[in-house]
Amino acid sequence: MYxxxxxxxxxxxxxxxxxSGNSMALTREQIENIxxxxxxxxxxxxxxxxxxxxxxxxxxxxxxxxxxxxxxQPMAHPLEGLSQRLREDRVTETDHHERDQANAPQVAAGxxxxxxxxx
Amino acid sequence: MSLHTLSLAQLAQGLRxxxxxxxxxxxxxxxxxxxxxxxxxxxxxxxREQALVAAGAADRQLAAGSAGxxxxxxxxxxDLFCTEGVRTSxxxxxxxxxxxxxxxxxxxKLRAAGTVMLGKSNMxxxxxxxSNETSFYGPVRNPWNPDLVPGGSSGGxxxxxxxxxxxxxxxTDTGGSIRQPAALCGxxxxxxxxxxxxxxxxxxxxxxxxQGGVVSTTAEDAxxxxxxxxxxxxxxxxxxxLPVPDYVATLDAPLAGLKIGLLKEFFDKGLDxxxxxxxxxxxxxxxxxxxxxxxxxxxxxxxxxxxxYVVAPAECSSNLARFDGVRYGYRCKExxxxxxxxxxxxxxxxxxEVKRRIMTGTYVLSAGYYDAYYLKAQKxxxxxxxxxxxxxGEVDVLMGPTTPTPAFPIGAKTSDPITMYLNDIYTIGANLxxxxxxxxxxxxxxxxxVGLQIVGPHFGEAKILNAAHRYQRETDWHGRLPEAYx
Numbered sequence: 001m002y003x004x005x006x007x008x009x010x011x012x013x014x015x016x017x018x019x020s021g022n023s024m025a026l027t028r029e030q031i032e033n034i035x036x037x038x039x040x041x042x043x044x045x046x047x048x049x050x051x052x053x054x055x056x057x058x059x060x061x062x063x064x065x066x067x068x069x070x071x072x073q074p075m076a077h078p079l080e081g082l083s084q085r086l087r088e089d090r091v092t093e094t095d096h097h098e099r100d101q102a103n104a105p106q107v108a109a110g111x112x113x114x115x116x117x118x119x
Numbered sequence: 120m121s122l123h124t125l126s127l128a129q130l131a132q133g134l135r136x137x138x139x140x141x142x143x144x145x146x147x148x149x150x151x152x153x154x155x156x157x158x159x160x161x162x163x164x165x166x167r168e169q170a171l172v173a174a175g176a177a178d179r180q181l182a183a184g185s186a187g188x189x190x191x192x193x194x195x196x197x198d199l200f201c202t203e204g205v206r207t208s209x210x211x212x213x214x215x216x217x218x219x220x221x222x223x224x225x226x227x228k229l230r231a232a233g234t235v236m237l238g239k240s241n242m243x244x245x246x247x248x249x250s251n252e253t254s255f256y257g258p259v260r261n262p263w264n265p266d267l268v269p270g271g272s273s274g275g276x277x278x279x280x281x282x283x284x285x286x287x288x289x290x291t292d293t294g295g296s297i298r299q300p301a302a303l304c305g306x307x308x309x310x311x312x313x314x315x316x317x318x319x320x321x322x323x324x325x326x327x328x329x330q331g332g333v334v335s336t337t338a339e340d341a342x343x344x345x346x347x348x349x350x351x352x353x354x355x356x357x358x359x360x361l362p363v364p365d366y367v368a369t370l371d372a373p374l375a376g377l378k379i380g381l382l383k384e385f386f387d388k389g390l391d392x393x394x395x396x397x398x399x400x401x402x403x404x405x406x407x408x409x410x411x412x413x414x415x416x417x418x419x420x421x422x423x424x425x426x427x428y429v430v431a432p433a434e435c436s437s438n439l440a441r442f443d444g445v446r447y448g449y450r451c452k453e454x455x456x457x458x459x460x461x462x463x464x465x466x467x468x469x470x471x472e473v474k475r476r477i478m479t480g481t482y483v484l485s486a487g488y489y490d491a492y493y494l495k496a497q498k499x500x501x502x503x504x505x506x507x508x509x510x511x512g513e514v515d516v517l518m519g520p521t522t523p524t525p526a527f528p529i530g531a532k533t534s535d536p537i538t539m540y541l542n543d544i545y546t547i548g549a550n551l552x553x554x555x556x557x558x559x560x561x562x563x564x565x566x567x568x569v570g571l572q573i574v575g576p577h578f579g580e581a582k583i584l585n586a587a588h589r590y591q592r593e594t595d596w597h598g599r600l601p602e603a604y605x
Binding site: 031034035036037038039040041042043046049050053054056057058060061062063064065066067069072073074075076077078079080082084085087096099100102103104105106112114115116117 | 216217218220312313314327328353356357359360419422424425426428429436440443444445446447448450454455456457458459460461462463465466467469471474475477478479481482483485492494495496497498499500501502504535536537540551552553577
């Protein structure tokens, strides 16, 4: 049995952690590594903010450990029994690269331009 | 005649009886929208010219007798539904310059049905937020009190309907983003069963949870719109191939014998005492209509918020990987190399909360953490889903509050993400289990609206719309307007 009151209690505990910015915090290096994996450039001032809030989030979702899931299958789809549908293998798309590339930052001769990757 | 106070169903009658034209109606609402914009900021884009053209065409159809039930009726689309030739920003700097090359299925269906799009509503960036404060275009304000949030992420849609700038608006719900703002703005918000409405052309946030729906003043209007927007779509591989019932035809069915389950876990210390009183009063109305109440316990439901904050960020980090500064969307200035282009385009194009969720998701999916977080959350999700299934073996619908409190001040919860996440404590369960749910106005506390939530079994939309409509026949909470917008 769990109850919501518990989560409000957890929240206030989090607020304390959050404000004092002590214990349990992910390190600066961990945040930089996550940001690199996610291909996000962070300003130096953003890093301590994410150190605190991500630490609080992981502590919060750690509540999941309270559930006994030893014999539980992970849920794959919200509608049980309805499997992913497959379609017939035939071409249905027409060429609309000109239309779609109207939104591209930089295009030439139908190609997307990016900084040079091979010297 | 104050046309803006009429429901969609009433407007449809008026158009058909030629009491007013679609053009008159459209002009009147465009004027209300433009006047409200400095105060509410409910819109990202107002599509005045297209609306007038569409309304003129609708009037010709009405005159020729070839009109359908929705022809000429004005509406608004949340700015994450793709609209051909019109900017689809998703509330983000990343898509500020994105003009959609095609219509979302929902938009195409409603356009084909003859509705007139007035504009695109403001929203939390990429639908990530519960207060509409994460929008690149600034916060939306609550029509009942401009110092308060309208809720989110569909805050623009809810505020626009509450201020009677439009009779209906589309919206989307991943963890409560239709129902929570509907509750905080005093309007009706309907989230259908997962798979009932096509997600094609909806900018993806968390694909196993996202579902399109509608915000309206009445359950009857929600039924009218849902009937037109629901249905199988071969372009969405999770769209369900089942016929769409006539939700309007069953609205008036009597409720005698309806078995209502009260979600025990929702009536807890976190629930504001006045909110609880309004909910109990609404339940008494249902008893008077012949329904029976019994308490139902879903013991794993309180784990829905932590489960959601693993599953939703994980799916978000995958979905938002497509924004690379190459094919569309924001690109940083003078990238040094390709990695710099990716990182700075994303770092500058996304706002703080979106980056927080992408990083949360990246971490829970990364090597060594997958089992502890993602797999664990999907198992807990199974437990929550099984709880609901058991409950629907005993009762027809579940009822409880939509939110723990009424609308809160702008800025009150922005510094602590978890406090903000807990706004959706009563709504997330239905998303995790893929269930349909509606929030309807059921009274006020301190001058602010309170929402009653009704959750149904899979594909139980007709039943919850019926239950909501019968309640709205007995009460007039849904007809109350904020003073500034009467």
